Amino acid sequence: xxxxxxxxxxxxxxxxxxxFPDAVKAEARPGYTGFLVExxxxxxxxxxxxxxxxxxxxxxxxxxxYYSDAPNAENFIEVVYHFYKSTGGGALEIxxxxxxxxxxxxxxxxxxxxADFQEREAYDLYGxxxxxxxxxxxxxxxxxxxxxxxxxxWKEAYFEEEVKPFKNRWPEGQVYRIEDRNPFNKNNKYPQGxxxxxxxxxxxxxxxxxxxxxxxxxxxxxxTEQVVVNLGPQHPSTHGVFRMAVRLxxxxxxxxxxxxxxxxxxxxxxxxxxTWTMNMPFTDRLxxxxxxxxxxxxxxxxxxxxxxxxxxxxxxxxxxxxMAELTRISNHLWAxxxxxxxxxxxxxxxxYAIQERELILDIFEATTGxxxxxxxxxxxxxxxxxxxxxxxxxxxxxxxxxxxxIDELDIYLSENELVRSRSEGVGVITPEEAIAFSxxxxxxxxxxxxxxxxxxxxxxxxxxxxxxxxxxxxxxVYDRYMIRLDEMRQSLxxxxxxxxxxxxxxxxGEVMNGKNPYQVRVPAGESYGRVEGPKGELGYxxxxxxxxxxxxxxxxxxxxxxxxVLEKMCVGQKVADVVVNLGSIDIVLGEVDR
Amino acid sequence: xxxxxxxxxxxxxxxxxxxxxxEDIKWLGRNRYFSKEGIQHRRSKDTKGIFTVxxxxxxxxxxxxxxxxxxxxxxxxxxxxxxxxxxxxGICAKVCPPQCIWIVRTEDPVTKRPVPEPVDFFIDVxxxxxxxxxxxxxxxxxxxxxxDYEMASFDRHAEHIFNKEKLSKPAGxxxxxxxxxxxxxxxxxxxxxxxxxxxxAAxxxxxAAxPADAxxxxxxxxxxx
Numbered sequence: 001x002x003x004x005x006x007x008x009x010x011x012x013x014x015x016x017x018x019x020f021p022d023a024v025k026a027e028a029r030p031g032y033t034g035f036l037v038e039x040x041x042x043x044x045x046x047x048x049x050x051x052x053x054x055x056x057x058x059x060x061x062x063x064x065x066y067y068s069d070a071p072n073a074e075n076f077i078e079v080v081y082h083f084y085k086s087t088g089g090g091a092l093e094i095x096x097x098x099x100x101x102x103x104x105x106x107x108x109x110x111x112x113x114x115a116d117f118q119e120r121e122a123y124d125l126y127g128x129x130x131x132x133x134x135x136x137x138x139x140x141x142x143x144x145x146x147x148x149x150x151x152x153x154w155k156e157a158y159f160e161e162e163v164k165p166f167k168n169r170w171p172e173g174q175v176y177r178i179e180d181r182n183p184f185n186k187n188n189k190y191p192q193g194x195x196x197x198x199x200x201x202x203x204x205x206x207x208x209x210x211x212x213x214x215x216x217x218x219x220x221x222x223x224t225e226q227v228v229v230n231l232g233p234q235h236p237s238t239h240g241v242f243r244m245a246v247r248l249x250x251x252x253x254x255x256x257x258x259x260x261x262x263x264x265x266x267x268x269x270x271x272x273x274x275t276w277t278m279n280m281p282f283t284d285r286l287x288x289x290x291x292x293x294x295x296x297x298x299x300x301x302x303x304x305x306x307x308x309x310x311x312x313x314x315x316x317x318x319x320x321x322x323m324a325e326l327t328r329i330s331n332h333l334w335a336x337x338x339x340x341x342x343x344x345x346x347x348x349x350x351x352y353a354i355q356e357r358e359l360i361l362d363i364f365e366a367t368t369g370x371x372x373x374x375x376x377x378x379x380x381x382x383x384x385x386x387x388x389x390x391x392x393x394x395x396x397x398x399x400x401x402x403x404x405x406i407d408e409l410d411i412y413l414s415e416n417e418l419v420r421s422r423s424e425g426v427g428v429i430t431p432e433e434a435i436a437f438s439x440x441x442x443x444x445x446x447x448x449x450x451x452x453x454x455x456x457x458x459x460x461x462x463x464x465x466x467x468x469x470x471x472x473x474x475x476x477v478y479d480r481y482m483i484r485l486d487e488m489r490q491s492l493x494x495x496x497x498x499x500x501x502x503x504x505x506x507x508x509g510e511v512m513n514g515k516n517p518y519q520v521r522v523p524a525g526e527s528y529g530r531v532e533g534p535k536g537e538l539g540y541x542x543x544x545x546x547x548x549x550x551x552x553x554x555x556x557x558x559x560x561x562x563x564x565v566l567e568k569m570c571v572g573q574k575v576a577d578v579v580v581n582l583g584s585i586d587i588v589l590g591e592v593d594r
Numbered sequence: 595x596x597x598x599x600x601x602x603x604x605x606x607x608x609x610x611x612x613x614x615x616x617e618d619i620k621w622l623g624r625n626r627y628f629s630k631e632g633i634q635h636r637r638s639k640d641t642k643g644i645f646t647v648x649x650x651x652x653x654x655x656x657x658x659x660x661x662x663x664x665x666x667x668x669x670x671x672x673x674x675x676x677x678x679x680x681x682x683x684g685i686c687a688k689v690c691p692p693q694c695i696w697i698v699r700t701e702d703p704v705t706k707r708p709v710p711e712p713v714d715f716f717i718d719v720x721x722x723x724x725x726x727x728x729x730x731x732x733x734x735x736x737x738x739x740x741x742d743y744e745m746a747s748f749d750r751h752a753e754h755i756f757n758k759e760k761l762s763k764p765a766g767x768x769x770x771x772x773x774x775x776x777x778x779x780x781x782x783x784x785x786x787x788x789x790x791x792x793x794x795a796a797x798x799x800x801x802a803a804x805p806a807d808a809x810x811x812x813x814x815x816x817x818x819x
Contacts, residue, residue: 170687171708173698175716175755278691281725348607355645362637366657369739375725383730387659388774396639412606416599518689518731 015053016092020045027095031305031525031544034093042096043106046081050111055083055092057435057451058108060528060539060556061118063126067100067152077103077126080541082528082556086435086449088456091528098128100151107133114438117564125150125268135210140261140593143202146191150269163549164273207257211247214255214567224249229575233262237342237579240589244566244578251574256567260560260592267594271553276302276520279553281375283540286555287591288372289334292327292364293533295377296320300459301529301540302379305522309380315509316381317461318502322394323364323376324531325491325498329402330360331534332442332484332491335586336409339481342583343422349413356405359397366390379520381512391499391506398495406488414482423477427569427581430475437565440558441536443585446483447475453532464501465494480584519548526552535559535586555594559587614643628652658772661726661739663719666761667768678762679736681710686728686737694721695728715758720750735779741771 016024016035023041027034037045049055060082067075076097083092098105107130108115119130120139127148130136138145147154160166168174208228215226226249232238241262247255267286271279283298284291299320303310312320337353361371366387368374376383386394413419429439434447444451452469454462470486472479503509524546530539536558543552562585569581618626626632633652636645647654664686668676687695696716700709729738740763747753769776 164693165688165690166693169690169693169696170684171697171699173687173696173714173716175696175718274691275689277689277727281691281723281727285723352606352610358645359637359639362657365660367659369657369659369661369726370724373724375727384659387657393639401639408606412603416603417596418600420599516730518685518727 016045016049016094019048024094029525031523033526034091034095037094037096039096039098039105042094043108043111045094046108046111049083049092049094053092054085054087057084057086058082058112058115058438059084059091059440059530059537060541060554061108061115061122062541062554062556063122063128063150064543064552064554065100065126065150065152069153075100077128079105079122079128081108082539082541084457086451088451090457093528102129103127104129104131106131107136109133112438113436114561114564117560118438121560124148127151135257137206137210138203138261142261143206144191144194144199146194149266156269162273163547164275164278207245207259211245211255211257214257215247215249218249218254226254231578233259238582239338239587242582242587242589242592244582246570246575246578248575251576253570253573253575253578256570256578258563258566260563260589263589263593265590265593267555268553271555272550274550274553275548276379276522276550277518279550280377281373283555284373284375285590286557286594287533287535287538287559287588289588290327290331290534291372291374292323292376293331293531293538295374296324296460297529297531297533297538298540299377299379299529300531301527301542302520302522304527304529305525305542305544306379306520307523310513310520312381312513313510315385315503316511316513318498319382319386319511320377320460321462321465322495322498322502323367323374323382325495326360326363326394328491328534329488330357331586332488333357333409335534335583336413336481336484339477339580339583339586340413340419342579343419345418349409352405352412353409356402359401363390363394363397366393378512378516380514381510381516383516385508385511386506391502394495395499398492398499403489403492406485406492410485414485419481420478423481423580423584425474426477426573426577427480427584428474428476429565429569433565433568434475437568439536439562439565441533441562442480442483442487443536443562443565445470446472446479448473453530453537457530459529459531462494465497467491467493477580477584521546521548522550530556533558535588535591536562555591557591557594559585559589559591560594563587563592610643617643630655656741656743658774660741661724661729662743663722663724663740663745663756664717664728664737664761665740665763666715666758667736667738667765668762669765676762678711679734679765680712680715681734681736682708682712682715683710683733685731685733689727689731691725691727692721692723694718694723712758715761717756717761718754719745719756720754738768738772738775 014026017026020041023038023045025036027036058081062080064078064080066078077100078095078097081094083094096105105128107119109119110132117139119133120136122128123130123136124138124141125148137143141149211228226247228245228247230243230245232243233241243259245257245259246253267282271282274282279298280295283294286294333353333356337350340349341347364374365371367390368376368383429447431448434444434449448471450469450471453459455469467490470483470490472483522544524544526543528539528541530537537556538558539556541552541554541556542550545551566581566585570578624631628651633647633654635641636647666678666680668678671677682697682699684697687697694717697712698714700711700713701707702709726739
């Protein structure tokens with residue numbers, strides 16, 4: 001929200017503009033912030049940003065297609081970067097523009113290795129060629145996929161309509177199922193000249209080639225043969241459909257590449273077809289273990305664009321914080337329980353964690369109507385007030401039961417020899433690496449970087465609460481487990497304050513700013529709303545062209561970006577540690593694939 | 595000391611194990627299982643021991659706000675005729691994120707103007723994501739989210755596109771599953787009706803007074819809000 005005010009302030013040239021007078025221009029489009037950078041100078045500017053101005057954390061990289069089928073209209077693809085300082089503060093947003101044909105942008109992976117997957121995603125979905133990227137392959141689609149699905153002129157087979165609501169629903173009302181129009185085997189598009197008989201697979205050879213390249217640097221005294229093993233995609237420890245191709249020397253990991261994209265949810269494509277309001281329940285489905293936090297980020301992003309008319313009332317702000325923190329606790333309970341599952345402890349620890357989570361879900365169910373797909377936030381407030389009796393229930397849980405149960409988990413697990421010997425010193429990430437790889441949330445803080453968006457760049461009313469940003473110093477799996485316990489305790493602290501201060505208390509009050517319209521108009525512009533989700537920085541980059549549907553809807557998914565560091569964690573370790581390392585990142589595949 | 599951590603862990607498990615028997619003894623004479631009270635206790639902050647609910651023999655009671663696929667409400671008038679609350683305004687279909695609602699609008703056969711009553715109303719419950727938007731934004735309280743979550747069937751193609759007949763449920767059913775919401779809406783409606791009646795009365799009074807005012811040369815009175 002501070003960015004919006006800086007644009008209105010008298011023009012004072014930013015350091016970046018004075019340093020690169022030819023290459024950097026301040027954004028002039030209404031509703032936009034940040035700087036436009038000359039494509040050829042991007043690396044230079046980014047180097048200066050990182051080394052001299054302290055913007056060492058590249059949070060998000062994404063592309064936007066500015067496409068118009070009107071003649072003589074300007075068509076280009078824009079790559080958007082969000083930089084932050086790991087010491088805190090607001091964003092520095094830079095953009096480069098490239099023509100839609102043969103779009104080429106220099107890769108920032110040598111400077112910020114965390115851009116790896118995000119650039120691959122932009123290449124995959126928008127066809128932007130990142131020059132200098134070490135491993136530019138498709139990431140969510142398969143290699144033979146025709147076209148770049150997120151481009152505006154890409155139409156899927158059986159394309160219905162550009163934006164919702166679809167006409168055949170209303171007022172014509174013709175009922176049919178999409179599969180009736182979708183005869184078997186014909187709902188796919190193939191590349192031009194595709195011959196199913198002579199088809200040769202391209203994905204896996206490319207993948208193995210990359211693995212081999214990565215393994216070349218590895219040398220052992222004993223002459224052994226390396227083998228490639230695929231872990232997943234249908235394996236209980238891969239937390240869904242996720243595959244890791246590893247190259248092994250004996251039992252030691254030499255190289256590892258995650259392979260994802262089995263879900264094909266088209267979250268962002270659907271998001272651009274939906275109206276603004278319709279996206280809210282879709283955000284629930286991103287990370288189904290923490291749907292309230294997902295709602296939160298999206299609501300913030302849209303409210304930022306809508307301005308004061310969507311400022312939530314006091315009680316709604318408190319309810320949002322209460323729900324988000326309860327979500328964090330339930331998510332961490334799940335993560336801690338399942339980390340033990342990954343260690344081979346099977347289900348007993350998970351069950352004790354799940355029991356507490358169920359009690360939190362009971363609260364969600366009574367308040368929002370659903371245990372996991374809450375769909376609770378609205379632009380300008382929350383959907384409904386706490387029903388009768390729930391205030392007391394939250395109070396009981398937060399003040400009595402949860403602290404006791406978190407202590408129990410602590411007693412049960414933290415000093416356990418098996419847990420310690422399997423997780424201490426495993427998957428170590430140094431603070432420098434954690435920042436460079438754009439990791440977020442518990443992974444970042446377990447490496448000793450005290451970066452928490454609730455403190456570093458406060459949103460909502462988090463600046464009113466007293467809590468600590470917990471840090472652990474070793475950056476191993478054990479610390480990533482411990483940091484989750486610490487965070488749950490901090491969340492309880494926040495909850496205790498929020499419940500006590502909740503305006504209106506158990507009696508209720510105003511939770512919506514004005515009416516709750518079924519269709520909102522969002523002024524033209526762009527915004528990036530981010531929250532500290534349980535898994536890390538969850539950001540929504542949205543572009544509005546003033547119409548009823550978003551022009552661009554991008555999710556900066558913490559699960560996805562935290563996976564960039566997985567290879568770094570695993571190389572040199574044993575194959576059994578891969579599973580624990582993956583478990584300690586705490587991913588949800590819905591968010592990885594989108 | 596090596597092994598202490600394991601013993602501690604085992605101790606936690608052991609206390610859980612013992613607790614389940616202690617709880618059973620505490621509940622002697624009362625039903626901890628297969629009773630409302632017992633289920634309520636097993637999901638309260640004081641629960642210890644076994645917390646599993648033996649579905650389908652035992653069912654968790656759903657809270658009032660719980661939402662599962664939508665249904666349409668009709669009122670029954672004094673003569674026993676069903677009257678749909680739905681006016682086929684289409685807001686539910688317009689706001690539905692997965693677009694699972696289809697409404698077939700009635701047309702007046704002579705004037706070709708729409709009649710505020712749907713010919714048919716379809717919801718594909720396989721696509722429905724239970725977000726509750728249709729119920730939230732319906733201006734006539736005609737569509738609400740149900741509590742009946744058991745709808746498995748053998749043939750989804752035959753049975754999972756609900757039509758108007760299958761979707762329609764009486765207002766009494768709604769009042770049964772969501773009493774507070776129902777009462778709130780009814781009071782709001784009553785208030786609005788009272789307001790309308792008052793406004794109409796004021797208007798009638800103003801209309802009656804107008805000729806008199808005009809005759810007396812007075813400026814016209816501001817109409818009542």
